Amino acid sequence: MKKLVLDSVGVPPTFKFIDIDIPKISDDEILIKVKAVGLCYHDLLISEGVLRRGVKDELVLGHEFSGEVVEIGESISDLEINDKVVCTLTSSCGNCILCATGQEYNCQNAEGFGHGRDGGLSEYIALKRNNIVRLPNSFDIIGSSLIACPMAVSLKALKDVSSVEKGEDVVIFGAGGGLGIHAAQIANALGANVIAFTSSSEKFEKINEFVEQIFLLEDYLEPSEIVFSLTENKGADVVFNPIGASFFENSLNCISNKGRMILLGQIDSSLASINVAEILFREISILGSVGANVSHINSVINMISKKVINPVVDIVPVQNMPDAITLLRSNSVAGRIVLTF
Ligand SMILES: [Zn+2]
Numbered sequence: 001m002k003k004l005v006l007d008s009v010g011v012p013p014t015f016k017f018i019d020i021d022i023p024k025i026s027d028d029e030i031l032i033k034v035k036a037v038g039l040c041y042h043d044l045l046i047s048e049g050v051l052r053r054g055v056k057d058e059l060v061l062g063h064e065f066s067g068e069v070v071e072i073g074e075s076i077s078d079l080e081i082n083d084k085v086v087c088t089l090t091s092s093c094g095n096c097i098l099c100a101t102g103q104e105y106n107c108q109n110a111e112g113f114g115h116g117r118d119g120g121l122s123e124y125i126a127l128k129r130n131n132i133v134r135l136p137n138s139f140d141i142i143g144s145s146l147i148a149c150p151m152a153v154s155l156k157a158l159k160d161v162s163s164v165e166k167g168e169d170v171v172i173f174g175a176g177g178g179l180g181i182h183a184a185q186i187a188n189a190l191g192a193n194v195i196a197f198t199s200s201s202e203k204f205e206k207i208n209e210f211v212e213q214i215f216l217l218e219d220y221l222e223p224s225e226i227v228f229s230l231t232e233n234k235g236a237d238v239v240f241n242p243i244g245a246s247f248f249e250n251s252l253n254c255i256s257n258k259g260r261m262i263l264l265g266q267i268d269s270s271l272a273s274i275n276v277a278e279i280l281f282r283e284i285s286i287l288g289s290v291g292a293n294v295s296h297i298n299s300v301i302n303m304i305s306k307k308v309i310n311p312v313v314d315i316v317p318v319q320n321m322p323d324a325i326t327l328l329r330s331n332s333v334a335g336r337i338v339l340t341f
């Protein structure tokens with residue numbers, strides 16, 4: 001079988017296919033034939049050498065992947081050959097107190113797929129039972145690669161961390177990106193009134209298929225003026241900021257008194273300048289969120305089954321990885337680039 005290895009880190013990075021034997025599984029493992037792998041900004045940061053800490057040598061990228069079961073370890077009885085599955089984001093152990101209490105993303109024994117250990121850009125991968133979640137047979141296997149990240153990641157951030165309630169006004173910045181386009185749908189499904197912004201005119205129409213209130217960010221436009229005019233001068237209850245410091249002030253300006261800003265995604269370490277008094281006197285909460293647990297993955301599966309949210313993909317064959325990296329870097333694709341085998 002072939003796996004795609006990150007050969008040299010840089011701009012642009014280089015990759016090479018390596019031929020290896022198909023992994024032999026142990027009693028508690030499942031062999032998955034990988035079908036689709038979402039290309040996350042995290043993968044770009046590793047490829048270009050921006051993210052280095054804890055990154056494995058000769059890494060196979062990809063923490064967003066789906067596939068089909070082709071072999072099942074003897075101790076596993078709740079899966080069948082050809083079942084469709086999606087992978088969790090890390091190799092959580094399934095045995096520690098964090099795993100036992102539904103916080104497996106924080107498992108101390110785990111490594112991130114496509115980071116500390118090899119990820120999904122491989123024809124086959126052997127995984128523990130607790131690192132895969134079974135999908136309904138009717139699911140599209142390519143779109144399903146996005147169920148854990150970015151979909152469950154967005155759900156956790158909006159529902160659990162930001163506590164978005166029905167009827168609240170939610171601003172989504174970066175609405176054309178992999179996180180944003182799914183977060184906008186999820187906020188909508190949670191009953192929020194979504195106000196989305198993108199800086200990309202190319203992505204506008206695609207986003208508009210999923211979000212009614214979408215605005216193009218132009219230099220002369222102050223997003224908070226739009227938000228306040230659409231919320232009877234209240235401001236947004238929640239602002240989803242997957243961009244970071246460069247949108248911190250814009251985000252703060254859009255928030256209502258007692259509102260929340262949720263930061264997530266591959267935000268860099270740039271500094272933001274804030275008026276601390278504004279946070280205090282307006283009782284604003286600044287929140288952060290990473291990862292997602294199996295419960296979030298199952299909630300996303302449920303929402304896709306009910307057709308209230310949909311994965312948004314742009315398919316690129318895995319052989320064209322360099323093109324996919326260029327596309328991701330150019331920030332020109334609406335939704336997520338998904339590599340297929
Ligand atoms: Zn991701």
Ligand SMILES: [Zn+2]
Pocket residue numbers: 092093094095096097098099104107108109110
């Ligand atoms: Zn654990």
